[in-house]
Amino acid sequence: MKDLRKTKKPWPTNKVMEQIYEMKLWGNNNSNFYSGEGSHHPKIIEPYITVVSTFLKSFKQPLVICDLGCGDFNVGKHFIIHVKEYIAIDIVSSLIDFNSKIYNNDNLEFHCLDISKDNLPQADCLIIRQVLQHLSNNEVANILDKLSHYKYIIVTEHIPNGDFIPNKDIIAGQGIRLKNKSGLQIAKAPFYFNVGKEKIMLTQDLEDDKGKIITTLYTNLSID
Numbered sequence: 158m159k160d161l162r163k164t165k166k167p168w169p170t171n172k173v174m175e176q177i178y179e180m181k182l183w184g185n186n187n188s189n190f191y192s193g194e195g196s197h198h199p200k201i202i203e204p205y206i207t208v209v210s211t212f213l214k215s216f217k218q219p220l221v222i223c224d225l226g227c228g229d230f231n232v233g234k235h236f237i238i239h240v241k242e243y244i245a246i247d248i249v250s251s252l253i254d255f256n257s258k259i260y261n262n263d264n265l266e267f268h269c270l271d272i273s274k275d276n277l278p279q280a281d282c283l284i285i286r287q288v289l290q291h292l293s294n295n296e297v298a299n300i301l302d303k304l305s306h307y308k309y310i311i312v313t314e315h316i317p318n319g320d321f322i323p324n325k326d327i328i329a330g331q332g333i334r335l336k337n338k339s340g341l342q343i344a345k346a347p348f349y350f351n352v353g354k355e356k357i358m359l360t361q362d363l364e365d366d367k368g369k370i371i372t373t374l375y376t377n378l379s380i381d
């Protein structure tokens with residue numbers, strides 16, 4: 158008899174993410190779409206919005222930015238005024254339709270793409286906040302392979318406190334590697350992501366030993 162556990166294929170990531178929103182698995186604030194506490198709790202989002210806004214405002218010529226996995230856009234909406242163009246991407250098409258109806262700015266566009274499979278738009282700066290942590294190592298590797306064309310990449314990841322084995326594999330879903338006492342560190346094996354310069358922009362310690370959220374700026378030194 159066939160061992161079903163070995164032949165069972167994981168659900169496609171778009172179906173998984175759609176279900177998370179439909180079933181409100183990241184919680185509910187009476188809105189049609191809710192990307193979770195990490196996208197809404199003032200203590201979590203305000204310091205992030207401050208450091209990223211300061212970075213974006215530091216450029217004389219405003220940047221074109223691309224937000225990979227924009228979610229309900231409760232965080233991204235704060236950056237629209239600081240950029241030349243804002244391209245926001247998510248894998249959930251109903252969420253992209255919803256966001257497009259709510260946010261109407263001349264310099265803002267929403268697209269439904271799977272960032273691990275599809276080509277990514279051109280931009281000066283990428284924002285990837287609390288997205289990779291939900292994806293399998295294979296998907297993370299596919300995404301990282303595409304990032305060498307970008308000058309600035311701002312990655313935010315939730316990791317455990319103390320020592321841990323990085324990059325344990327998971328199936329894409331609602332949860333993150335923290336439940337397996339792991340977290341993503343893209344500079345380490347098996348990814349070895351290195352585009353030149355790496356600088357931690359923000360470290361946020363969460364209460365009750367729930368780990369920390371690290372925001373890192375990668376600067377590609379081979380792009381002017």
Ligand SMILES: C[S@@+](CC[C@H](N)C(=O)[O-])C[C@H]1O[C@@H](n2cnc3c(N)ncnc32)[C@H](O)[C@@H]1O
Pocket residue numbers: 170174192193195196225226227228229230231232233246247248249270271272273285286287288291292
């Ligand atoms: C936890 S939410 C974070 C949302 C937002 N970045 C924030 O910080 O508020 C993760 C988002 O990534 C999206 N996502 C997951 N995998 C994706 C993929 N392969 N391509 C595009 N978006 C993806 C999900 O649909 C979800 O909206």
